[in-house]
Amino acid sequence: MTVHVRGALLPNGDVRDVYVVDGRLTFIRPADDVETLATEGFVTPGLVDIHAHLELASPAGDGAPPLEKIRASLSAHLDGGVLAVREPGGPSRMSTGMGPADGLPRTFTAGRFLSVPGAYVPGLAREIDEDDLPDAAVEELGHGTGWVKVIGERVHGGRFVPSFRPDVIAETARRVHAAGGRLAMHVSQPDAIGAAVDAGFDSIEHGVLAQREHFVEMRRRGTAFVPTMIAMAAMLPHARDMVAAMGVDPAAADELINAAQRHGRTVAAALDEGVRVLAGTDAAIGPHGMVRLEIESLIAAGMAPADALGAGSWDARRFLGLPGLEEGAPADLVVFGDDPRHQPGTLGSPSVVVLDGVVVKRSGHHLADG
Numbered sequence: 373m374t375v376h377v378r379g380a381l382l383p384n385g386d387v388r389d390v391y392v393v394d395g396r397l398t399f400i401r402p403a404d405d406v407e408t409l410a411t412e413g414f415v416t417p418g419l420v421d422i423h424a425h426l427e428l429a430s431p432a433g434d435g436a437p438p439l440e441k442i443r444a445s446l447s448a449h450l451d452g453g454v455l456a457v458r459e460p461g462g463p464s465r466m467s468t469g470m471g472p473a474d475g476l477p478r479t480f481t482a483g484r485f486l487s488v489p490g491a492y493v494p495g496l497a498r499e500i501d502e503d504d505l506p507d508a509a510v511e512e513l514g515h516g517t518g519w520v521k522v523i524g525e526r527v528h529g530g531r532f533v534p535s536f537r538p539d540v541i542a543e544t545a546r547r548v549h550a551a552g553g554r555l556a557m558h559v560s561q562p563d564a565i566g567a568a569v570d571a572g573f574d575s576i577e578h579g580v581l582a583q584r585e586h587f588v589e590m591r592r593r594g595t596a597f598v599p600t601m602i603a604m605a606a607m608l609p610h611a612r613d614m615v616a617a618m619g620v621d622p623a624a625a626d627e628l629i630n631a632a633q634r635h636g637r638t639v640a641a642a643l644d645e646g647v648r649v650l651a652g653t654d655a656a657i658g659p660h661g662m663v664r665l666e667i668e669s670l671i672a673a674g675m676a677p678a679d680a681l682g683a684g685s686w687d688a689r690r691f692l693g694l695p696g697l698e699e700g701a702p703a704d705l706v707v708f709g710d711d712p713r714h715q716p717g718t719l720g721s722p723s724v725v726v727l728d729g730v731v732v733k734r735s736g737h738h739l740a741d742g
């Protein structure tokens with residue numbers, strides 16, 4: 373039977389009837405019987421978490437095999453109305469190919485984190501020498517789903533410094549783009565941010581020490597900013613111990629921690645300059661399935677509520693190359709009872725979830741619950 377939903381379609385808010393036929397959305401009522409799942413409410417193309425590490429902080433527990441961890445994390449996202457996830461790096465490449473065929477959100481992974489030795493959480497990154505980054509990046513692109521993730525900074529002489537020379541970053545971006553891929557950099561150090569932006573990296577992750585001049589250039593180039601606000605806030609109480617353990621001297625630690633405390637103002641500056649800001653939780657630091665909290669943090673930083681919802685829904689989908697609620701689009705939709713642009717709390721309880729034409733949840737009950 374054909375599934376039917378009536379509601380206000382976001383972002384534009386027009387009340388329309390939408391049907392799911394052969395896994396695709398259509399606004400044309402089909403001739404056969406329809407099963408109506410909602411007659412009111414607010415219809416989105418689903419939420420998106422643009423920054424989540426599926427093998428880390430998995431509900432399956434640290435002892436579970438990698439694939440089980442990935443599946444459990446993706447299930448937690450799906451429960452939260454998230455239909456697409458970008459994984460900017462992981463300890464393995466095992467989430468490659470995961471998606472609706474497994475009953476799980478569309479997954480875009482960068483393969484393994486790329487870092488110079490000793491600059492990232494022990495055991496997580498594929499460690500490479502500086503000059504090997506371009507080759508390694510093209511290799512990881514071949515093992516992932518369209519993305520490469522570079523850890524852009526390391527500690528040297530008590531301070532964060534760029535891990536890679538600007539010419540290496542530029543060559544890496546050139547080769548990955550030529551191979552049809554895109555690049556994200558984990559980075560807060562200003563010179564490293566500048567090199568990534570100038571090289572044409574597609575997104576800047578965290579960016580705690582980003583400056584207005586970076587945002588001007590990011591706006592010009594269309595670089596996305598993923599501030600991972602809830603993760604930065606969660607790390608603040610431990611930040612001093614963490615950076616001290618990495619060998620950062622107290623003055624440099626103060627600079628970073630002060631900036632992390634002002635992260636909301638940095639996000640506001642990015643918005644001011646017209647930078648595309650997207651909602652990523654950095655799940656690993658916190659649990660999976662919580663992008664609604666990042667959306668609320670973006671609103672608290674001054675982002676217009678409708679834009680913040682877009683940052684964790686239709687605009688993030690567009691960034692990933694996924695359509696919204698359009699005729700002929702793959703049938704991804706999530707219905708909320710209240711208007712999530714004005715009551716973001718409603719994001720925690722979607723009433724209908726359809727992933728790639730399959731009804732995952734309806735009327736507040738999971739299908740698995742009967």
Ligand SMILES: [Zn+2]
Binds near residue numbers: 423460654656
């Ligand atoms: Zn991360």
